[in-house]
Amino acid sequence: MVAPARNTEPPLIELCDIRRSYGGADGAPAVEVLRGLSLKIHAGEFVALVGASGSGKSTLMHILGCLDRPSSGRYLFAGRDIARFTADELAWLRRAAFGFVFQGYHLIRTIDALHNVEVPAVYAGITQAKRESRAELLLSRLGLGDRLAHRPHQLSGGQQQRVSIARALMNGGHIILADEPTGALDSRSGAEVMALLRELAQAGHTVILITHDRDVASQAQRIVEIRDGQIIADTPSDPSAEPQSRTQAANELLSARNFPALMARGVAHAATPVADMLEAVRAAWEVMWVNRFRTMLTLLGIVIGVASVIVMLAIGAGTQETVIAKLATFGVNRMYVIPGGDNERGPGGTxxxxxxxxxxxxxxxxxxxxxxxxxxxxxxxxxxxxxxxxxxxxxxxxxxxxxxxxxxxxxxxxxxxxxxxxxxxxxxxxxxxxxxxxxxxxxxxxxxxxxxxxxxxxxxxxxxxxxxxxxxxxxxxxxxxxxxxxxxxxxxxxxxxxxxxxxxxxxxxxxxxxxxxxxxDFKVYNRAASVKAQEDTQQTLTMMLGLIAAISLVVGGIGVMNIMLMTVKERTREIGIRMATGARERDILRQFLTEAILVSLVGGVAGVVIGLCLGAALIFWDVAIIFSVRAILGAFACALATGLIFGFMPARQAARLDPVVALASE
Known part of the structure; x- marks a missing residue:
C-alpha cells in the first residue's frame, strides 16, 4: 500500500484498524466484512474508494457517515473518537458535516423536490422561510428551478440524483459521501453528476466517492482500492494535485476550539417545540393526503367509534329524561308522611x-x-x-x-x-x-x-x-x-x-x-328514593350503551395501530433517509406519533359531525335525544387518546430502526 504525501495538517477523518462483522448470533458464524482497515482523509480531498461488489466499500461508507459503528477499532473525526458520541451527537454530525448521495437516490416519494432538499434543514432547526429559500436556490443552481413541485416519480434519474446532491448540500455538505452516484444513470447524466462532484471538490468540499468503475474513480484526486475488506492500494490519481482549501464554514465546524460548542448547540436543536410540531403536522398531513384512500379506511373505525359514543349516550340521556318526565307526572321528588307506626299492634297515630x-x-x-x-x-x-x-x-x-x-x-x-x-x-x-x-x-x-x-x-x-x-x-x-x-x-x-x-x-x-x-306513630314513605334508584338504573344503562359504543372506538384504535405498523414497514427506507440526513430518534418518534394522532384527530372531528347529524335525524324522527357536551368532548378526547396510545408502539418501533438496515430495505 502506498500512502499519499504532502498533507501535513491533522486528518479530518482517521480510521485505525477498523473491523466490522455481521452475524454470529444463535450459533451462526460471524462474517467479517472489514478486516483491520486504516485510512486518513484530509479536509478538501476528493477521494475515490474503489472495489468490486462485496469488497466492503459500502460498509466503509456507512461507518464513515456515522450510519454504522465498527465492531472494533477507532474512528476519529476531527481528532475525536466517535465511539464516545451519543446517538443525538451522531445525528448532529450527520446533518452538520455530511451529505449523502446514494446510487438509488433515496428521495422521499411522498414529497416534492423542494421539500426533499429541505429535509436536513428541518432537523437542523432552520426556519421554514430560510430553508425554502436555500433549497430553491440550490435546485436552481443545479438546473431544476422548474421542477420544484415535482415528486420523485415525475423526475428522470439524472434529475433525481441532482435533487439528492442538492439535499447533501442543504446544511453545507462539508463532506459529500457519494455511493455509486452514477451507477443507475446513463452516460450523459453520469457525466453531469461527476462534473458536479468535481465542482464541489474545487469549492473546498471533501468528497468521498464510492465506486466500482475505475474510469469514474480516475476523476478523483486520490484512489483508495479495497479488496476483501482491506486497503490494497492508496495512490493519488494526479500526483501534482493538491487538496483544495476548505470553506470558512468547514473551518468553523472542524476546528478543535469550535467543535464542542457547535456540537452542544446542534444537539440542543435550534427549532422551537411549536415549530417542530408544526413541521411534524405538515409532514403527517402530506402522507395522509398521498395515501388518502388508506387514510379514509383507517379513519372509518375512529369515526364510527366517536359517532356511536355520542349517539348512544344521547339516546340514553333522552330516554332517561323521558322516563323521569313521565314519572314527574306522579311526583318523582315526593315523600309522604303517613299515620301509623311500623308495629301493627301499636297505636294508630294521627x-x-x-x-x-x-x-x-x-x-x-x-x-x-x-x-x-x-x-x-x-x-x-x-x-x-x-x-x-x-x-x-x-x-x-x-x-x-x-x-x-x-x-x-x-x-x-x-x-x-x-x-x-x-x-x-x-x-x-x-x-x-x-x-x-x-x-x-x-x-x-x-x-x-x-x-x-x-x-x-x-x-x-x-x-x-x-x-x-x-x-x-x-x-x-x-x-x-x-x-x-x-x-x-x-x-x-x-x-x-x-x-x-x-x-x-x-x-x-x-x-x-x-x-x-x-x-x-307515623311512617315516612320515601317515594323519591325509589325514583332516584330508577334514575340511577337508567344512568347505568346509559353508561352501558356508551361502553358498548366505546368498543368500536377501541377497535378503531387497533386499526390505527395496524395501519401504522404497516406504514412503518412500507416507509422503512424513508426512515433511513431521514436518519441519514440528521433525524434523531425523537424526531422520528414525533413524526409517526403525530401521524397517528392526526388520523385520530380528523376521525374524531368527523365522528363528532356525523354523530350530531345522526342525532339531528333521530330528533326529526321523534326519537328522544339529549346531546351532552361532556359526552361529545369525552368521545373526542378518547379518539385523541386512542391515536396516542395505539400509535406509540409503531412510532417507537420506527424510531429504533437501525439506519443502515432501514436504508437497505426495499
Missing amino acids: LSEADVDIVASVPNVTVAMPFVQGKVTLRAGSVDTSAPLWAVTTDAPKVLSWKPSRGVFFTKEDERNLATVVLLGKRVSERLFGAKNPLGQYVLVNNVPFQVIGELEEKGATSGESDDDDVIMVPFSTGSRRVLGTTNLSWISVLVDNLDIVNETARLITTPLAQAHHIQ
Whole structure:
C-alpha cells in the first residue's frame, strides 16, 4: 500500500484498524466484512474508494457517515473518537458535516423536490422561510428551478440524483459521501453528476466517492482500492494535485476550539417545540393526503367509534329524561308522611296541621302540604255518582305536578274563606256533564253545593287499583271542615329539592316528628328514593350503551395501530433517509406519533359531525335525544387518546430502526 504525501495538517477523518462483522448470533458464524482497515482523509480531498461488489466499500461508507459503528477499532473525526458520541451527537454530525448521495437516490416519494432538499434543514432547526429559500436556490443552481413541485416519480434519474446532491448540500455538505452516484444513470447524466462532484471538490468540499468503475474513480484526486475488506492500494490519481482549501464554514465546524460548542448547540436543536410540531403536522398531513384512500379506511373505525359514543349516550340521556318526565307526572321528588307506626299492634297515630309546619322546617323540604281524603257523593242535575275527595292547599299543582286543563285552581283567599269551589277530575266530569263544559256549573258534594271552577288534566291510572282522574279537589279548609268534618290528615305530601339526599331528609323529618308525638306513630314513605334508584338504573344503562359504543372506538384504535405498523414497514427506507440526513430518534418518534394522532384527530372531528347529524335525524324522527357536551368532548378526547396510545408502539418501533438496515430495505 502506498500512502499519499504532502498533507501535513491533522486528518479530518482517521480510521485505525477498523473491523466490522455481521452475524454470529444463535450459533451462526460471524462474517467479517472489514478486516483491520486504516485510512486518513484530509479536509478538501476528493477521494475515490474503489472495489468490486462485496469488497466492503459500502460498509466503509456507512461507518464513515456515522450510519454504522465498527465492531472494533477507532474512528476519529476531527481528532475525536466517535465511539464516545451519543446517538443525538451522531445525528448532529450527520446533518452538520455530511451529505449523502446514494446510487438509488433515496428521495422521499411522498414529497416534492423542494421539500426533499429541505429535509436536513428541518432537523437542523432552520426556519421554514430560510430553508425554502436555500433549497430553491440550490435546485436552481443545479438546473431544476422548474421542477420544484415535482415528486420523485415525475423526475428522470439524472434529475433525481441532482435533487439528492442538492439535499447533501442543504446544511453545507462539508463532506459529500457519494455511493455509486452514477451507477443507475446513463452516460450523459453520469457525466453531469461527476462534473458536479468535481465542482464541489474545487469549492473546498471533501468528497468521498464510492465506486466500482475505475474510469469514474480516475476523476478523483486520490484512489483508495479495497479488496476483501482491506486497503490494497492508496495512490493519488494526479500526483501534482493538491487538496483544495476548505470553506470558512468547514473551518468553523472542524476546528478543535469550535467543535464542542457547535456540537452542544446542534444537539440542543435550534427549532422551537411549536415549530417542530408544526413541521411534524405538515409532514403527517402530506402522507395522509398521498395515501388518502388508506387514510379514509383507517379513519372509518375512529369515526364510527366517536359517532356511536355520542349517539348512544344521547339516546340514553333522552330516554332517561323521558322516563323521569313521565314519572314527574306522579311526583318523582315526593315523600309522604303517613299515620301509623311500623308495629301493627301499636297505636294508630294521627297527623295534624301542626305536624305540617314541623315537616316544612326540615332542610331540603320545598313544600309540605296537608292532605285529607274521603269518599263523597256527587250530584249534578239528575246524575248521581261517588268519587274520592282530596282536600288540598294551593300548593297542590306544584306538589302533585297536576294543573287544570281548563279553568283555574283555587286561591289562598278561597282557603281562608272556606269557599265551596271544586275542580273535577276528567272522568268525574264526563260522568256528571258528559262532553259539556262543566265550568261555572254547580255540583252537590254530600248535599253541599260547590261551583266547578276547573277541570283537571287527564293523568291516567297511577296503579292497577286507583285512577287519579276519578277524583275531585277542594280547598283544604273547606273539605276538612265543611265536607269531611275532620282535621286529622290522611297524609302529608312532601316535595323535596335534592334527590341525592332524600334518605337524609327522611331521617330529619322523622326525628322532630317523633319528638313532638313522643312516639313514632307515623311512617315516612320515601317515594323519591325509589325514583332516584330508577334514575340511577337508567344512568347505568346509559353508561352501558356508551361502553358498548366505546368498543368500536377501541377497535378503531387497533386499526390505527395496524395501519401504522404497516406504514412503518412500507416507509422503512424513508426512515433511513431521514436518519441519514440528521433525524434523531425523537424526531422520528414525533413524526409517526403525530401521524397517528392526526388520523385520530380528523376521525374524531368527523365522528363528532356525523354523530350530531345522526342525532339531528333521530330528533326529526321523534326519537328522544339529549346531546351532552361532556359526552361529545369525552368521545373526542378518547379518539385523541386512542391515536396516542395505539400509535406509540409503531412510532417507537420506527424510531429504533437501525439506519443502515432501514436504508437497505426495499
